[in-house]
Amino acid sequence: MPSLHLDNVAKHFGGLKAVDEVTMEVRPGEITGLIGPNGAGKSTVVNMISGVLALTEGDITVDGVSLATDRADVVARKGVARTFQNIRLLPEATVLENVLIGFHRREEASILSQLLGLPSARRDTQRFEEKAWDLLRRFRMEDYAEYEAGNLAYGHQRRVEMMRAIAAEPDIVLLDEPVAGMNDVESDELATIFRELAESGMALLLIEHNVGFVTRLCKQVYVLDSGRMIASGSPETVTSDPQVIAAYIGTSGH
Amino acid sequence: MMQFYLAYQPIIDFFLLSVGFGYSQQIALRAGVFSIATAGFAALGSYCVAILATKTGIPIFLTVILGTALAAAVGGVLALPLARLRGAFQAIATLAFVQIILSLLLYGEGFTGGALGIVGIPREVNTWILLAVVAVTMYVLWNIGRSGMGRVFNALRQEESVASSLGVNIGKYHIIAFILSGALGGLFGGLQSLYTFQIEPHNYGFAFIVNILTVVILGGRTTLLGPIMGALIMALLPEIARPLAENRQAVNGVILILVITFLPNGVGDEIVFWFRRRKQARQQQKRASEKEARDAVSTS
Numbered sequence: 143m144p145s146l147h148l149d150n151v152a153k154h155f156g157g158l159k160a161v162d163e164v165t166m167e168v169r170p171g172e173i174t175g176l177i178g179p180n181g182a183g184k185s186t187v188v189n190m191i192s193g194v195l196a197l198t199e200g201d202i203t204v205d206g207v208s209l210a211t212d213r214a215d216v217v218a219r220k221g222v223a224r225t226f227q228n229i230r231l232l233p234e235a236t237v238l239e240n241v242l243i244g245f246h247r248r249e250e251a252s253i254l255s256q257l258l259g260l261p262s263a264r265r266d267t268q269r270f271e272e273k274a275w276d277l278l279r280r281f282r283m284e285d286y287a288e289y290e291a292g293n294l295a296y297g298h299q300r301r302v303e304m305m306r307a308i309a310a311e312p313d314i315v316l317l318d319e320p321v322a323g324m325n326d327v328e329s330d331e332l333a334t335i336f337r338e339l340a341e342s343g344m345a346l347l348l349i350e351h352n353v354g355f356v357t358r359l360c361k362q363v364y365v366l367d368s369g370r371m372i373a374s375g376s377p378e379t380v381t382s383d384p385q386v387i388a389a390y391i392g393t394s395g396h
Numbered sequence: 397m398m399q400f401y402l403a404y405q406p407i408i409d410f411f412l413l414s415v416g417f418g419y420s421q422q423i424a425l426r427a428g429v430f431s432i433a434t435a436g437f438a439a440l441g442s443y444c445v446a447i448l449a450t451k452t453g454i455p456i457f458l459t460v461i462l463g464t465a466l467a468a469a470v471g472g473v474l475a476l477p478l479a480r481l482r483g484a485f486q487a488i489a490t491l492a493f494v495q496i497i498l499s500l501l502l503y504g505e506g507f508t509g510g511a512l513g514i515v516g517i518p519r520e521v522n523t524w525i526l527l528a529v530v531a532v533t534m535y536v537l538w539n540i541g542r543s544g545m546g547r548v549f550n551a552l553r554q555e556e557s558v559a560s561s562l563g564v565n566i567g568k569y570h571i572i573a574f575i576l577s578g579a580l581g582g583l584f585g586g587l588q589s590l591y592t593f594q595i596e597p598h599n600y601g602f603a604f605i606v607n608i609l610t611v612v613i614l615g616g617r618t619t620l621l622g623p624i625m626g627a628l629i630m631a632l633l634p635e636i637a638r639p640l641a642e643n644r645q646a647v648n649g650v651i652l653i654l655v656i657t658f659l660p661n662g663v664g665d666e667i668v669f670w671f672r673r674r675k676q677a678r679q680q681q682k683r684a685s686e687k688e689a690r691d692a693v694s695t696s
């Protein structure tokens with residue numbers, strides 16, 4: 143299973159150094175944490191890895207192969223999936239349909255056989271539907287399969303995003319505040335799923351404001367502040383780091 | 397029955413052609429492409445067939461295939477310069493495309509007959525042929541709807557960034573949508589010229605664009621039933637509103653505003669959605685009662 147490396151990565155918006163000189167590793171079979179106060183640059187990191195934003199400097203590699211200049215869809219096809227901090231669903235589509243689109247890169251039928259409705263096209267759809275139902279059961283969403291995604295409660299929308307991201311069994315998953323707005327019971331349920339995914343060999347990058355949640359799940363935690371990596375290491379080292387404490391107290395409310 | 401058919405044959409044929417053009421328009425909108433190039437594709441198909449049918453001895457059905465292929469190819473090529481445009485900009489660029497096609501037809505007099513167009517096109521197409529082609533078109537569109545391509549189109553229409561985050565090559569699928577829209581526009585344009593005896597550039601001008609957009613907006617942008625309902629309304633309206641014939645445009649306008657206000661998804665889409673929702677409600681009910689039964693068993 144491959145791991146993800148960021149090597150001296152920077153993103154500047156005009157004069158603003160949203161991310162600067164960031165180096166980190168997201169290893170397979172583990173959950174890696176990325177924390178930092180509001181505006182620290184966490185989502186910008188995710189957007190650079192997933193090909194939404196171009197890098198100003200540095201390189202991003204998966205097993206030595208660079209992703210730095212790839213378009214978002216190319217990154218996804220290389221096995222790097224993500225969720226969005228501001229939930230993005232297909233609002234008119236049902237929960238099941240939202241999950242089904244997640245299988246896109248596993249499609250085998252050619253365009254022509256899809257137009258003609260040949261068995262290969264039907265097999266794809268059937269295969270994906272079976273797997274989608276497995277996911278729905280795993281996330282305890284099977285009762286909502288036929289609901290329009292746009293009408294779901296917040297916590298359920300987050301789950302739909304998760305299911306969609308992991309449907310095609312990516313190697314690396316970037317989770318941008320996946321439990322934001324959930325209650326403790328809900329976020330514990332998801333924590334269990336995150337652990338299972340890591341145990342199955344995936345590399346997870348978890349962005350989260352709740353430091354307790356991150357320290358419980360992650361082996362390795364990176365701390366960003368104003369675009370710069372101010373600390374990294376085990377949860378214990380990071381949370382006792384004076385710079386980290388200062389950053390969190392400095393912005394208050396965390 | 398026969399009498400009914402004879403009396404209403406022109407309306408039925410007009411309806412079937414509108415359905416075909418409606419599908420050409422719809423497949424683009426469905427994929428999130430705000431193209432109004434259908435008029436240009438229809439003109440290409442129509443002129444290609446008319447020229448080949450009047451000036452060469454090529455078998456008629458081959459002229460239709462060539463017209464379809466030409467419009468499909470032009471559609472695919474058109475997608476390239478438009479790749480970065482969205483929404484209103486796409487609409488305007490495709491409108492410019494239609495105008496380019498129309499002016500080529502006007503100025504290519506030696507070939508296209510200029511403003512007078514082409515006359516004496518063999519009348520090879522009848523209601524049954526139109527019906528058969530519409531049926532085949534619907535079958536293909538039905539397949540698309542049930543395949544990965546349909547899922548991608550739906551995703552692109554609703555949230556492009558999600559589609560690309562899941563590996564969808566947006567450019568590729570926009571090209572496919574343009575090719576399909578071009579093929580359908582060219583196909584029904586070709587059939588139209590084999591039906592009307594005479595064609596001129598004017599047939600594919602502003603009125604055509606508005607009519608076809610109206611078919612899809614009245615009927616619906618996403619379901620197979622959409623263009624059928626839209627075309628049905630457009631075909632029947634002049635009959636129903638015959639006493640108001642002088643105000644036909646006004647009546648059309650009022651109906652369009654009413655539908656957009658009260659049935660924003662279009663008549664056909666709303667009907668399909670209604671059935672879908674009813675089915676979903678039933679399935680949910682069924683699951684709930686199954687669960688209750690299970691719970692009752694496990695607690696007893």
Ligand SMILES: Nc1ncnc2c1ncn2[C@@H]1O[C@H](COP(=O)(O)OP(=O)(O)OP(=O)(O)O)[C@@H](O)[C@H]1O
Nearest residue numbers: 155158160178179180181182183184185186187227
């Ligand atoms: N497209 C953009 N153009 C200009 N500035 C941007 C852009 N995207 C982000 N920024 C800026 O970059 C900085 C980092 O933003 P980012 O969204 O990455 O922070 P974050 O750590 O995810 O914060 P939060 O915890 O609030 O989600 C912020 O100052 C933000 O205003």
Ligand SMILES: [Mg+2]
Nearest residue numbers: 184185186227
């Ligand atoms: Mg963020």
